[in-house]
Amino acid sequence: MYLTYIILRPHPYEEAVKRGERKRKRGGGRKGVLPTIDDKLLFILYYLKxxxxxDVTSSVFNMSRSKACENFHKLLPVLHETLSRIGVLPHRNFKNVKKMKEIFKNIEQIIIDATERPHHRPKNNEKQSSMYSGKKKNMP
Known part of the structure; x- marks a missing residue:
């Protein structure tokens, strides 16, 4: 249904031409630093890797910092949608343990990489004890 809507709906460029809002012909204007699909894929994969x-990305790809940010936010959803459509997008969320076991049934060992993040420690003793994880307890 979504693809049908896209195909039947006129392109925004064509609509702007009819309203007389376009100053350049189609394809005119400055070419971007990432002109090909290969360049765009390299850019987004480099960033994700x-x-x-x-600042670093902009210097590697010879563009401004704001353009690097703009390209990242434009290309990431495209990569996500593409990987999803071809069925190779890794599972990130599971509804329950049963569903997770079903997906990983042929996997012998799962390694989870996580990062702890510090949080504000409450001054109130009752709230403090409810937030305590028990990690600092002495081990026998």
Whole structure:
């Protein structure tokens, strides 16, 4: 249904031409730093592999920091949708343990990489004890 809507709906460029809002012909204007699909894929995969700052990404790909941020936010949903459509997007969330076991039935060992994040410690003793994880207890 969604694809049918996209196909039947006129392209925004064509609508702007009819309203007389376009100043350039289609395809005119400055070409981007990532002109090909291969360049765009390299950009988003590089970012996801190393998670650099946008300053670093901009210097590697010879673009402004704001353009690096804009390209990231534009290309990430495209990559996600593509991986989802071809069925290779990794599972991130599970409804229950049974569903997780079903998905990982042929996997012998699962390694979970997690990062602890500090949080504000309440001053009130009762609230403090409810937030206590027990990690600092002496081990026998």
């Amino acid at each position: 190393s998670y650099p700052t946008f």
